[in-house]
Amino acid sequence: MYNILVGGAAGQGIDTTVANLEVLLKKAGYYVFTIKDFMSRVRGGHNFSLIRFGNEIITSHSNELDGMIALDDDTVELHKQNLKQDGFILCDTKLTTTDPKAIKLNMGGMAKELGNVRVSGSIAIGVILKLFGIATDHVEETMKNLVKEAYLDMNVKAVRLGYESVETRFSITPGNFSDWMIISGSKSLALGAIAAGIKFYSAYPMSPSTAIMEYLASKSVEADFVVEQAEDEIAAINMAIGASYAGARAMTGTSGGGFCLKVEALGLSGIAEIPLVAVNVQRPGPATGLPTRTEQSDLKFVISAAQGEFPRMVIALRNHKDAFYQTIRAFDITEKYQIPVIILSDQYLGDSTATVEPFDISNIKIANPSNDEYKEGEYLRYQLTENGISPRLIPGKSRNFVSVDSDEHDERGFITESADVRNQMMDKRMKKLELLREELLEPEFFGEENCETLFLGWGSTYGPIAEAVSILNEDEPGKYGALSFGDVYPLPTKLLMEKASKAKQIVNIEQNATGQLKDLIREQTGILCTGSILKYDGRQISGEEIVEKIRKGGQK
Amino acid sequence: MCEFKTYETAWCPGCGNFSILQCLKTALEELKKDPYEVLMVGGIGQAAKTPQYISANSFCGLHGRSLPAAVAAKIANEKLTVIVDTGDGDSYGEGGNHFIHNIRRNVGITHFVHDNQIYGLTKGQASPTTSEGQITGVQVTGSVNTPLNPVLMAIAAGAGFVARAFSGDTKHLTEIMKQAITYPGYAIVDILQPCVTFNKVNTYAYYKSRVYHLEEDYDSSNKLEAMERAMEFDDRIPIGVLYQEQKQTFHQKNIVLAGREPLVERQRDSTVIKQLMNEFV
Numbered sequence: 058m059y060n061i062l063v064g065g066a067a068g069q070g071i072d073t074t075v076a077n078l079e080v081l082l083k084k085a086g087y088y089v090f091t092i093k094d095f096m097s098r099v100r101g102g103h104n105f106s107l108i109r110f111g112n113e114i115i116t117s118h119s120n121e122l123d124g125m126i127a128l129d130d131d132t133v134e135l136h137k138q139n140l141k142q143d144g145f146i147l148c149d150t151k152l153t154t155t156d157p158k159a160i161k162l163n164m165g166g167m168a169k170e171l172g173n174v175r176v177s178g179s180i181a182i183g184v185i186l187k188l189f190g191i192a193t194d195h196v197e198e199t200m201k202n203l204v205k206e207a208y209l210d211m212n213v214k215a216v217r218l219g220y221e222s223v224e225t226r227f228s229i230t231p232g233n234f235s236d237w238m239i240i241s242g243s244k245s246l247a248l249g250a251i252a253a254g255i256k257f258y259s260a261y262p263m264s265p266s267t268a269i270m271e272y273l274a275s276k277s278v279e280a281d282f283v284v285e286q287a288e289d290e291i292a293a294i295n296m297a298i299g300a301s302y303a304g305a306r307a308m309t310g311t312s313g314g315g316f317c318l319k320v321e322a323l324g325l326s327g328i329a330e331i332p333l334v335a336v337n338v339q340r341p342g343p344a345t346g347l348p349t350r351t352e353q354s355d356l357k358f359v360i361s362a363a364q365g366e367f368p369r370m371v372i373a374l375r376n377h378k379d380a381f382y383q384t385i386r387a388f389d390i391t392e393k394y395q396i397p398v399i400i401l402s403d404q405y406l407g408d409s410t411a412t413v414e415p416f417d418i419s420n421i422k423i424a425n426p427s428n429d430e431y432k433e434g435e436y437l438r439y440q441l442t443e444n445g446i447s448p449r450l451i452p453g454k455s456r457n458f459v460s461v462d463s464d465e466h467d468e469r470g471f472i473t474e475s476a477d478v479r480n481q482m483m484d485k486r487m488k489k490l491e492l493l494r495e496e497l498l499e500p501e502f503f504g505e506e507n508c509e510t511l512f513l514g515w516g517s518t519y520g521p522i523a524e525a526v527s528i529l530n531e532d533e534p535g536k537y538g539a540l541s542f543g544d545v546y547p548l549p550t551k552l553l554m555e556k557a558s559k560a561k562q563i564v565n566i567e568q569n570a571t572g573q574l575k576d577l578i579r580e581q582t583g584i585l586c587t588g589s590i591l592k593y594d595g596r597q598i599s600g601e602e603i604v605e606k607i608r609k610g611g612q613k
Numbered sequence: 614m615c616e617f618k619t620y621e622t623a624w625c626p627g628c629g630n631f632s633i634l635q636c637l638k639t640a641l642e643e644l645k646k647d648p649y650e651v652l653m654v655g656g657i658g659q660a661a662k663t664p665q666y667i668s669a670n671s672f673c674g675l676h677g678r679s680l681p682a683a684v685a686a687k688i689a690n691e692k693l694t695v696i697v698d699t700g701d702g703d704s705y706g707e708g709g710n711h712f713i714h715n716i717r718r719n720v721g722i723t724h725f726v727h728d729n730q731i732y733g734l735t736k737g738q739a740s741p742t743t744s745e746g747q748i749t750g751v752q753v754t755g756s757v758n759t760p761l762n763p764v765l766m767a768i769a770a771g772a773g774f775v776a777r778a779f780s781g782d783t784k785h786l787t788e789i790m791k792q793a794i795t796y797p798g799y800a801i802v803d804i805l806q807p808c809v810t811f812n813k814v815n816t817y818a819y820y821k822s823r824v825y826h827l828e829e830d831y832d833s834s835n836k837l838e839a840m841e842r843a844m845e846f847d848d849r850i851p852i853g854v855l856y857q858e859q860k861q862t863f864h865q866k867n868i869v870l871a872g873r874e875p876l877v878e879r880q881r882d883s884t885v886i887k888q889l890m891n892e893f894v
Contacts, residue, residue, distance in 0.1 A: 202892075238893035248889060254881035257689060280885045283688055283869050283876060288714035292681040295674060299682030302672055303652075304877035305689035325675055415894065418886055426877070451877065452670035452686075453693050456649050460664075460671040463657070471620070471665055472673075 058111025059189060059229065060119045062136055065128025068100040074126065074178035075106040077203050078185060082110045083239045083412055084195040085186075086231030090115040090520075093408040094596070097264070097348040103131050112232030116376070116520030117600035118409075123227070124188065126181050130154060145226070147184055149177070160184070162222055168215065173208070176215040183219020190225040193217065234412050242380045242406035242517075243268035245413070246336065249384030251280050252418055256305035259285045259296040264348045265404040266312045266338040290318035294335065298322060302331050302461060304426045304451035306388060310336035313355055314344065320362045323397055327367030329461040330439070330447070330486065332391040332426070334384070339403040341595050350595030351404035353516055353568035356577065359399050360546040366483070368394070368490045371546035373401040375501070375519035377411040379543060389423045390496075394489045395449060401545070403568070405597040406517040426451055437468040441481055445488030490547060497549040500540040502556065505530060508538030510607075511560035513553075513586065515542040515574050517597070518566055524600025529607060542574065548581045557584045564588040566603060617641055617648055618668040624659060629780035629806030633727055634663055636783050637698065640790035641669075652693045654683040656708065658734045660700035660727030660806075677707025684720040684863075690875045691864055694794065695722040702732050705741040705761050712763075716770040719798040720863040725790070726763065726801065727780075729808035730815045737811030747814055763803045764855055765843040768836065773860040774800035775839070777852050779824045780807070781817055785852065792854060798862045805850070820850070827853035834858060 063075050072093075079089045087110040096102035107118050124145040127133045133146055133154045140146070146159040150166075162184065168177035179200075186193055196216050197209075204212050240248070247269050250258070258277075260270045274284040283305075287293035290311055297309040311319065316337045326333040337359060341352035353373075360371055370390055374380045380402065387398040426449070436457035440447040447468075452459040460470030465482060467473045501519070504512075504526040514522045519541040529537045540556060542548070557563055565575040565586045570593045575586045590606050592598045617638040624630045641651060653664030657676035664671035670693075674682045679699045687695040697704075704712055704726045731749070732738040738751040741761040748755050767775045774796040778786040786804065793800035805824070807817050831853070832838060839856035864870045873879075 236894060238890060240893045244893075248886070251889065252883075252886045256876050256879070257685065259685065276889060278868055280889065281869060281879055281882065283867065285685075285688070287681065288710055291678065292711055292714070295678040295681035296685035296688075298674070299654075299672065299685035300689040302682070303686035303689035303693065305685075307685075307689075321675055322678065329674075415890055418883065418890075421883075451690075452652055453650050453690055454877075458649070458668065458670050462665070462671075462673040463675055464673065470671070472623075472662070 058109060058113070058115060059123045059227065060107060060109045060121060061185065062105050062107050062122050062125040064103065064105030064125060064132035064136060066101045067096065067098055067104050069128045070175065070178050071104055071106060071128065074181060075108060077179070077200070078182050079108055079239055079410060080203060081182065081186065081195065081199055082108070082191070083237065084199050084235050085191050086233060086235045087111060088113060088115055088232050088234045088412045089239055089410070090118065090412070091410045092118040092405065092597070095349050103135060105132065105136070112230055117524040118597070119599055119601055121601065126185070127152065143226070145188065147181055160223060167218055171211050171215055171218070173211060176208070176211050179212045179215035180219035183216035184223050186216070187220045187223050187225055189227045189229060193220055237412045237414055239410055239412050240377060241268065241408060241410045242374065242377050242402060243338065243408065244272045245377045245380035246374070246384050246400070246402060247272040248416070249381040250308050250334070250388070251276065251282070252381070252416070252421055253385045253388035253423055254306050255308055255388070256282045257285070257297060257300035257307040258282065258309070259287045259293040260310045261287050261290045261293050261315060263312045263315045265340055265407050266310045266315070266336065268407060269310045269336065269338070290315040291322065294319040294322040298326055298329070298331050298333055301333055302452070304454065306392070306426065308334040308336065310338065312338050312340045313342045313346065316355065316359065316362070324363030324365060324367065325463050326397040327363065327369060327486070328365070328465070329463055330395040331461065332395055333397045334387045334391055334400065335397055336400045336402065338407045339401060341593065347595040349404065351568065351597050352593060352595060353403055353518070354570070354573065354593070355401065356515070356545060356573040359401060360577070367486055368396045368493065369399065369546070370396060370493060371399045371401060373516035373543055373545045374406055375516055375541055375543050376406065377413050380406065381416050383543060385421055385423070390493070392424050392426065394446060394493055396489060401516055403517050435469070438470040439466060439468045439482065439485070441468060441485055444492055445485045447485070494547055497544045497547060499549045499552040500542040502538065502540050502552060504538030505535045506538070507535070507559060509536045509560060510538070510562045510564060511556055512537070512539035513563060513565045513574060513578065514539065514567065515545050518568060521598050521600045521603055522566055525603035525607070528600060528604050545574070545577070548577060550582050553578065553584065554582060562587045564590060566590045566598070568592055568597065620666045620668070622666045623662060625810050627809040628659070629729060629808070630660055630663065630727060632780045632783050633725070633786070633804055633806060634666055636787040636790055637663070637725070638667060639787050640794060643787070644791055644794060646694055650692060650694055652686055652695045654679050654686070654695060654697045656699045656703035658700040658703050660698065661703055663698035677703050678711070679703060680708055680711040680715045680724070683722050684715055684718060687720050687722050688863065688870065688876065690877045691721070691870070692875055696794065697722060697724045699726065700733070701726055701728040701730065701740045701742050705763055709741070713770055715799060716767060716772045718863050719773060719860055721797050722799060723793045723796070724799065724801045725793070726803050727806045728763070728803050729806045729812055731808050731812040733808050733811055744814060762843060762846065763801070765840060767801050768839050768843055768856045772801055772856070773798045773858050774854070775843070775856040776802045776854045777805065777850070778802055779805045779820050779852050781821060782824065782852065785826065789854065798860050823848060823850045824852050825849055827851050827855070
């Protein structure tokens with residue numbers, strides 16, 4: 058597989074070049090995995106993307122570069138030490154670098170001659186295709202979907218011009234991925250919500266969660282649902298709860314700080330038993346933290362967010378496929394149990410793009426918000442039942458009143474201060490967890506069945522850990538295995554107990570400073586980790602970094 | 614004939630909330646509303662308990678957050694008659710931001726604010742509408758903050774229906790309520806209401822000697838005139854519909870909602886998701 062960096066200042070067109078290049082590579086049959094590393098500014102600064110491609114599935118980024126497209130001098134200076142021996146620097150003649158690895162082309166001038174200086178990105182794409190010996194058969198057809206019709210011809214010519222400007226240096230046979238999708242984690246999550254029949258999404262713009270709102274808003278007319286940009290995070294979640302109460306399947310999304318504001322209403326969803334899917338695309342904190350970067354430090358926060366006790370579920374997304382299917386599952390579980398379901402994503406997963414098999418939508422079954430016409434007697438919104446789940450009606454759909462309350466309430470939904478009723482209602486709500494436990498998904502295991510060293514991770518470290526396990530097992534066969542958690546709360550413990558009892562070392566790998574999963578596991582099972590690899594500089598750990606740290610002794 | 618029952622309340626004897634609840638029931642009955650199509654929404658506070666005391670659907674949420682929940686319920690199901698009944702603390706204090714922005718949204722809900730110019734449930738602290746200089750258990754040397762003028766603010770922010778009423782003038786209040794409920798967009802009625810326990814300044818006698826009905830020839834479509842009248846809040850306090858204009862509602866402006874069946878009645882179209890997926894292939 059190969060790895061290319063595209064870097065420059067914000068506003069220089071990195072995103073467009075990357076988006077076009079990754080689609081062309083995928084159309085040519087390659088598996089493509091791209092991450093974005095950018096600063097919290099609109100113009101200037103230093104941003105880059107890493108495009109990794111090959112003929113087999115790739116789950117992690119890599120910092121070792123086969124080449125780079127440098128749009129400014131900073132990019133060359135900051136990244137040339139990561140270039141491999143035969144690596145290249147593709148740049149315009151206007152750059153000052155005299156590095157022997159540089160391929161300097163007058164791309165700006167060529168683009169101007171073609172009619173628009175902005176097509177220099179397409180020239181660079183042509184150069185890349187040629188350097189790696191990739192055929193240009195799909196260029197015209199693919200570009201049709203990527204650029205405006207008026208600019209199509211110019212861009213196709215630019216790709217060909219770039220293609221003719223260099224000689225092939227690398228060789229790689231394509232894979233069979235041309236019919237797969239290439240999609241970001243946030244868009245995949247949003248697609249899952251649409252597949253689940255979302256009717257209402259409310260949010261306040263906040264990086265890196267805004268991508269979900271943007272995608273949903275762009276499809277709301279086509280897919281028939283309402284997206285409302287709320288005045289603040291508090292309004293956003295209370296709106297989602299109001300819409301859900303009225304019978305519209307609803308979701309709200311934000312990032313760490315926004316989730317802090319939503320906490321009281323999360324408890325409202327819990328005590329009022331109103332279905333709600335709440336997404337937290339994590340970024341480093343506290344407060345404003347590093348707005349455009351990545352971290353996994355909200356696990357302990359979201360499992361205990363809001364005062365008091367109530368049942369909830371927390372699902373951490375591990376990859377782009379999870380983002381789709383687990384979002385659908387979140388809607389299913391919130392509807393079924395009438396509890397809030399929190400989805401934890403992060404900037405790394407949300408903004409990265411990966412090649413995934415088209416999603417299977419043939420088996421999506423989510424119970425409808427009740428359409429029942431309640432027939433006799435008084436309807437009790439909070440009826441005490443065996444399993445803790447009360448029949449839910451939608452206001453206005455039947456001749457029954459649907460009364461919900463944030464205060465402790467009786468079966469009708471009216472305020473009470475009775476000690477007995479309080480006990481009954483607490484027991485009723487908490488009972489739902491017993492049923493929920495039965496359908497928890499065990500963590501995914503990969504590596505050697507009887508591994509000596511067991512890695513534990515959750516969420517988006519899935520891919521880097523998977524890559525690390527496979528590299529390490531090549532060197533030391535049979536030694537390494539890993540459990541990656543998706544369902545994190547309640548915590549499924551069966552497979553964990555089994556694997557942990559056999560392993561000699563247990564190492565938790567997390568994107569936070571304290572080892573939050575490690576603590577949760579100790580609390581729930583008494584299992585202790587013997588080592589930790591923790592990263593919290595705002596950049597995601599790669600498979601190669603994990604390998605390096607293990608070889609240095611397994612500690613951070 | 615529809616009938617809205619009243620349940621037992623937790624209000625103090627003599628509280629202005631009683632007559633507001635009675636007027637609301639009369640207004641709904643006279644408008645021939647079916648209790649099952651009415652959704653009463655409250656936040657937290659004594660006034661916010663109103664939804665619990667009337668036989669209709671009810672949503673009692675969080676302090677200050679009644680508006681976002683109410684507007685979203687209406688967005689989801691336009692067939693519901695959504696009424697927010699809650700206090701001045703809930704509406705103008707903790708919920709101030711939502712008050713401003715839901716005026717801009719203009720979702721067709723009715724907002725009755727029981728404005729007793731004091732925090733009742735928490736035993737008598739200053740509210741956003743408490744008069745300057747008024748002494749309370751917390752504002753021990755008198756409130757130093759300028760009281761908010763909710764009706765002036767609503768007119769300035771672009772609300773299409775702004776009224777002031779008095780809980781002691783029930784016939785007038787009922788009429789105003791009926792007009793507000795039938796108004797197609799967001800309608801706000803600030804209802805002056807004595808708190809007999811904690812507000813010894815703004816009593817029945819205080820309001821009775823000051824309120825007067827807007828004249829029959831008062832032009833409620835004149836915004837500048839409305840703002841002038843809204844500022845009258847001293848020896849004389851006008852009650853009635855201060856300002857009214859026809860504006861496009863959220864449902865009329867939102868392309869997904871406009872002219873269609875309520876969102877909650879629409880079925881999911883599974884072919885759309887296939888098309889959307891294809892855009893990524």
